[in-house]
Amino acid sequence: MGFLDFLAKLSVFIPTVNKPVRKPSLYRRLLITAIVLILYLVMAEIPLYGVKTAQQQSQIYLYQVIFATSTGTLMELGIGPIVTAGLILQILVGAKLINLDLSQTEDRKKFTAAQRSLAILFGLIEALAFVLASRYWPYVGNPLTGSEASWAIRIGVVLQLTFATVLVLIFDEMLQKGWGVGSAVSLFILAGVAKTIFWDLFGYTPQLGQHVGFIPNLIQSISNGKLSSALIRNGLPDLVGLVGTASFIVLLVYLQGMRVEIPIASQTYRGVRGRVPLQFIYVTNIPVLLVGIVVSNFQVFRAATQALAGTGNIAYKVFDKLTYYLSPPRGLLASIEDPVKLAVFVVSWFVLGLLFGYLWVEIAGLNPREQADRLIKGGLDIPGIRRNPKAVESLLARYIYPLTILSSIIVVGIAIVADILGAYGSGTGILLAVGIINQYYALIAKERALEAYPILRRVLGEE
Structure with missing residues (x-):
């Protein structure tokens, strides 16, 4: 039995979603899609238990956009494990390194089952990497042995991140199998980008001396008589960026x-x-x-x-x-x-x-x-x-x-x-x-x- 067959058989232990006997109406599927989106947004705000807020390292911006992640929350890994697993398997099949014909029903089922198992495996590996590197806690010397967090807390964080990956996988299956519209992966990326654009427009941060969002900063610039300061800013949303965003869309x-x-x-x-x-x-x-x-x-x-x-x-x-x-x-x-x-x-x-x-x-x-x-x-x-x-x-x-x-x-x-x-x-x-x-x-x-x-x-x- 090859590695792909092993992954496919392993997927029977992962919760799955069956196709509806009769496809729901479009409006009902849109409602379910909206509920899935709301659940994602809620998960992106729920902090990981056992993680200190002050110790959280900010997510890398490009990584956050592509994988719809949120630092220190259940969506720390976002859709990363699912996207990575899908890309790797698709490349292997396309390069003929794995002998599968995706036009055949049985091969397509095996591909999907293997992708589910590989996504959970990647989620577990990424969670272990974050925890063993003591990403969420201060440490002395070696982060593996010198972390402030106990092993019970660290194992708990691994389980939370792995469970979140399983939930994202279930959400994606729900939408793709006919309970909703589109895919959860695409939906979560869109939601993450929309959140970023909204923050760039309306981010209100008086504690920083200047607002992150363009609109509050524009109002502040007008009130201070320095309208030119809203035209272009170093590393922050400005008028040039706004015009560029609209033009490229x-x-x-x-x-x-x-x-x-x-x-x-x-x-x-x-x-x-x-x-x-x-x-x-x-x-x-x-x-x-x-x-x-x-x-x-x-x-x-x-x-x-x-x-x-x-x-x-x-x-x-x-x-x-x-x-x-x-x-x-x-x-x-x-x-x-x-x-x-x-x-x-x-x-x-x-x-x-x-x-x-x-x-x-x-x-x-x-x-x-x-x-x-x-x-x-x-x-x-x-x-x-x-x-x-x-x-x-x-x-x-x-x-x-x-x-x-x-x-x-x-x-x-x-x-x-x-x-x-x-x-x-x-x-x-x-x-x-x-x-x-x-x-x-x-x-x-x-x-x-x-x-x-x-x-x-x-x-x-x-x-």
Whole structure:
């Protein structure tokens, strides 16, 4: 029995959610989705028992945006274990390192079961890493043996974080299996970005001397007769960031609506012609997401090596440099303070974004070969092209690879410029949020159409 089979069998011990016998109405599913969202927000405010508030280390900003985490609460790990498990398995399957055909029902069930077990395993490992590094408590000498917290408290924190990971997994299954709409992973990312943008707009912090939020700071600047101080601020939300946020949201909505259409004809029904639309942003937000995960992991490794071995070891120094030069700047003033850091940041993100965009297209089954196979198996032809996989693949390659390169450059460029301008919620957060909102809009429109015209369910094979 292989490791994947072991993980799949292990999933029987994890609580699961069954599909509803009859799919609830759209409004009921929206209500359940809203309840799941509220539960996430509540969990993000419930502090971990046994953790001292004053000792909590602030979460790394990029890590917090991507994985919807909240420091010192039940959502300390956020959706990180689930996203990491899904990405790793999908990459292994796409690279043919795991022999699974996700178009087959049994293989798809095995993949899902293994992903659930791997997510819990990652959640347990991350919780152990935080606790053994004494993230939440002061320590003397070695954090493993010199922590102020007793082993009972530390084990309790591990159990709390693991339990929270199980709950997030259950929430995600509930929504995806038909009790709600979309996925909890996407919903929690969107909620986290929305919270950040709201704080950037309305953060009221009189104890700091100046307000974090743009609106309170604008009011304070007007009352002090220093309106220019709200135009641009170092590392804090300002007018430049607000304009940048609105502009990039509009731009992303426009770009995500663009399509490149390829003419097709049906072999089964002669004379029936149509077009297959390819998204102009062919790689969606995957390159930026993967680059963000890599950079946030560097930040996590830096914090871990600092806790375990101090700041004098070579590992800490390497991760510290990588973190400094690859982390996004927070605003225009922070960007121009260190031109070398800015140049390294821009070049490295573009290079990594192009690399990840290309690899994702090849691994996720979006390459010309896979797309050509789907067209031919679906009984579709491209007019003027022989019904030959190689010929169809060659034609599709003229569209897909330029779209891959261009869309990777566009999404990474938007994320970079947004961060340089100090966009609210970060450039990565805006990309993720707009993409998720677009998915939800399309999904709700589809569900409304299916409820209005039930016969469409049979046409789409959903009954």
